Amino acid sequence: MDFDQITTLIAPPIDPIETSGSSWTEIEREIGAFLPADYKKFVSTYGTGSIGDFLWVFNPFSKNKNLNLNSFRYLQSSYQNLKADFPELYDRPPFPLHDSFFTWAQTDNGDSLIWIIKSEPPETWQVGIHSADQAEEELTSLTFTGFMVRLLEKQLASRILPKQFLQAGKNFLPSA
Incomplete structure (x- = not known):
């Protein structure tokens, strides 16, 4: 799938907010x-x-x-704390080890979209979904672009994400 499919399905803002700051290399x-x-x-x-x-x-x-790296750090720390208390439910290794996860989005319900970290290039990392308590995990075979296209085309199935969101039309709302 091609990134242009995303911009065709959901129009980018004319004047996006916070598109730069540090360099990606620094991040x-x-x-x-x-x-x-x-x-x-x-x-x-x-x-x-x-x-x-x-x-x-x-x-x-x-x-x-x-919405920035503080959220990622908080979610990673929360996961490690839960793992210490309930290792049978939280079996992913700490980031950035192989098979760990990186959270890249979150819903208003607290569910998270993640990548499963592999030794392959990051463009091949599969997207997963964590429930709000991070105890339930769904894995897809999709990369970022593939996941976004399926989501925007209303072709994504999930036990975790609400059906009303999956089936609704979507737009992008800039917000700081």
């Missing part, structure tokens, strides 16, 4: 991992905001601590 150095090029293109094209006023794609350049 990736701080994270400790490279990020998929199509995700970086999405952030550079759309900036900070939500899809359908429900799904918030994290933007490392955002000043909003709920």
Whole structure:
């Protein structure tokens, strides 16, 4: 699938918010991992905001601590705390180890979209969905672009994401 399918399905804002700040190189150095090029293109094209006023794609350049790297750090820390208390439910290794996860979006319900970290290039990482308590995980065979296209075309099935969101028309709402 091609990134242009995303921009055809959901119009980018004319004046996106917070599309730059630090460089992607600095962000990736701080994270400790490279990020998929199509995700970086999405952030550079759309900036900070939500899809359908429900799904918030994290933007490392955002000043909003709920949408930038602070959210990623918080969710990683929460997962590790839960793993310490309930290792049978939380079996992913700590980021950035192989088979760990990186959270790149969150819903208003607290469900998260993640990538499963592999040794392959980040453009091949599969997207997963974590429930709000991170105990339930759904894995897809889709990359970022594939997932976004399926979501926007209303062709995505999920036990975790609400059906009314999956079946609704979507737009991008810029918001800082």
